[in-house]
Amino acid sequence: MRIEAFGFSDLVRLSVFAGRSSAFLAHVDFDTWTRTAGTVRETGGRLISLWGAEETPGTFTISVAYALEDGILWLKLPVGDGHGGSDGYPDISALFPCATRMQRAVYDLVGLRAIGADDTRPWLNHGNWPADYFPLQKLSSGTEQFQIQEADYPFVHVDGDGVHEIAVGPIHAGIIEPGHFRFSVVGEKVLRLEERLGYAHRGIERLFEHMPALDGHRLAGRIAGDTTVAFTWAYCMAVERALNGRIPPRAQWLRALLLERERIANHLGDLGALGNDAGFAYGLSQFSRLKEDWLRLNNLAFGHRYLTDRIVPGGLATDLDARFVTSMLTQCDQIDTQVRVMQRIYEDQSGLQDRFAGTGILSAKLAEHFGVCGPVGRASGRKIDMRIDHPYAPYHEVQVQMVSDDRGDVAARVAVRFSEIYESTRLIRTLLADLPGGAIVSRIEYSGSPSCGVGWIEGWRGDVFIALETGADGTILRCHCHDPSWQNWPALEHAIIGNIVPDFPLINKSFNLNYAGHDL
Template sequence: MALSDLGLDLRRLPAPLPIWHGRVDRDTWSATARAVAEQGGRLVSMWGVERHPSPGGVGACASFAVREGLVWLELPIGDAAAGFPDLAPLFPCALRMQRAMTDLSGLRAESSQDQRPWLDHGLWSSARAPLQPGGGSVPANKGVLPADYPFVRVEGDGVHEIAVGPVHAGIIEPGHFRFSVVGEKVLRLEEHLGYVHKGIERRFVELAPLDAHRLAGRVSGDSTVAFAWAYCMALESAWHGEVPERALWSRALMLERERVANHLGDLGALGNDAALSFGLAQFSRLREDWQRLSREAFGHRLMMDAIMPGGVEMDVSPPLCDRLRQQCDAIEREVRALRTIYDEHAGLQDRFLGTGRVTPELAARLGLTGLAGRASSQAFDLRCDHPWGPFDQFKVAMATHHSGDVAARVSVRFDEVFESLRLIRALCSGLPLGELRVDLHPPGEASTGVGWVEGWRGEVFVALETGADGRITRCHCHDPSWQNWPVLEHAVIGNIVPDFPLINKSFNLSYSGHDL
């Protein structure tokens, strides 16, 4: 589908990726969503704004990925009570986003089949939604228990429920999983998240734009580089900042190191969940070495706060570049050996193959994205589809698979590790000379910017608006886990309960990045 076929009045934003912005009426909102869905486009995110058509008015926003890039649509709504056309029949992943819009902005999707609260567990004290003027989400009374969540019940002979969470063993974040099972076979899984609500979207408007990258980098700690870069990209777009080439290369270097670190951790955990503790020990050792060098090079094991508006915080010296390249060579040798062990271990493959399968057809229908999507033939990767600097100087090889099971998601992780190691070597070898950062200045008028970055889990999206005074008026961050958590419910159907930890880890979705 060509963007011109949509018939929209759009303004291209000054971003490094092709991104357009426009306001539409109700009919155009629905017709555009339908056209995007029919032509294989994707819903990236949905959120509410407090602005249209005048102070006190509100609006619904949606961003769509189409062939040419990304389209951000705004639907002005005179009154929050009026609601907006439901997009869930076209994009199933919209359902929870819309429920979150109701909780946070007071906007309700018309005729939606699911009106249950999603982030609000019945503990918020304010009569107004947190993102509305005068709203808030301060707990009402200390010691009050959350409201009962109306899970969908499955009834029949031999059916019983298993409740897991929200408190889990170890340090995993909270989430409630309600299994309906017969024996050990899972008939249905329903999730209830929202236990780690932090008020991040409200907090953004209280921060100076040049400081808010630190908050963005804490949306989801395992994706701190991707979120910080997306926020900085949005601010640099809104304020017309030109980032030095050396800074862009350094950012890409950090992004690929973040990708490798997470894949190493997940590959070890997946081996452990299938009773191969050797895999956990070896990959944990490699990840620890990897993160120690990241700390030495970028000041933090997770490279937190290393990306800042206008550039990067610190430089990478030539000796450190040499060590980063050498580490890639050493890691690759060991990971290739470990892949052979994984591929040839009969017990491991028996647990991986066919487990938690998401067919390509189901993945397309539900909007599965990121590495999990690529394991089910959903070939989307911003570094390949819309390469921005410096990825436009490399031919990034996209890792894909068709079987959509745990084995496929493991295979994609291995392939992405090797490709990221190749990219890191190239980035270290060709790191251009030049400045590390430029100063950014507000343009003196209301401005809009978007950040869109391919993180290790999938595409990270940030929509930013600043006022004429240079302050943030709205910042919406989106993690790809919003698309993928609902698909996990389908992936576990027909599997046995003991395989759920393995299936869950093969997706490894974010709780924190889902709950802002």
């Protein structure tokens, strides 16, 4: 369904750039909020994100972003003392189950409750915040007295003969981020898994407040270190749309080059880790070598292994020297050849296939139910890729080919990663062959009036989304950042059901979701 078909009276089309990715903003009332959610669900639209904000003391808005046929629909609903005395908004989790944790996080951060929601447990607040402390309310100073002892979390209890619980985390054996996993099992068979996240909450969205919009890209790039290109590009896209900036064609193409290099680096690392989790250390050593070579060329060509701070509002901070074009083309050929060799080894290794095939199945129905996106969704037959569905420059010119698998198990998620590497090397060759000349950055200036912008990028995990609101002086009033792991974490709880506990690390790695990006 197209956005104009909803008939919003005050629909505003935010600035549009080259490509076919648009964004619209509308202010709605309670009835329209609920009715629109139902229509979006019925017509196959997706929920991208949900967040809250305090506009003035005691006056709030709740926002939601939907993906529809022709782009993003951003709805803002006023709530609070300034609008009828309500302190809540209509629940949409019955229509979009992935909204459940988003709504819980909204209450923890802003104090707005989803009216009629079944699950109202705290999500980001682990019980050590002061009473009535909401970090995104304007009167919260951050100097309140915090508690040392965390509150007990009310996990869902599973009863039955022989059922017992296994608690894993939040501290894990390795240098990884914190998360708690509560398994209810009979013997080794998992009956239920419940996740507890929020340990990596850093107050990122509060840090954005009052920061000059043209400086916020550095913070955005540090939301998740393995997704720095996607988050920075999404942020800069939001700024450029809010301030009506124009991006040189060369910068657009180089941004895509960086994004595809980020995608390949992460897939190489994941494929090695998946082999290792299944007891195939040779896979880890080979893919680690390939990833290291890939990152070293990043550093030589762009001055940073993980490409942090390379994208800036208006374009790029670093141009690509012509002498590295040949190096990248040669490396793509080498990676393509060597990864195909490793794929044959993986497929012929009976021990690996015994662990991969049929393990951690996420059905297409469950993937659709939770709105799963990115490679995990595509491995369950959910053919969603923003570079194809809502192409932004330069993807509307290079024609990305869809990669998917219908099996939904670990083997499918491995196969999708292999295929995405081949597709990304093809895209890199295309981008380098047709790379425009000219400038890599253009000047962006404040408009002198409040403005809004949206950034929406297909990162290597799925949709990375940023909604930005600026004041007349160009400072940030609200910057909401969304990682695709919000949609994918709940699906992991279902993919493990019926499997054995020792397979969880393998299934978890095949999803490889983000803690830090989820816990903003």
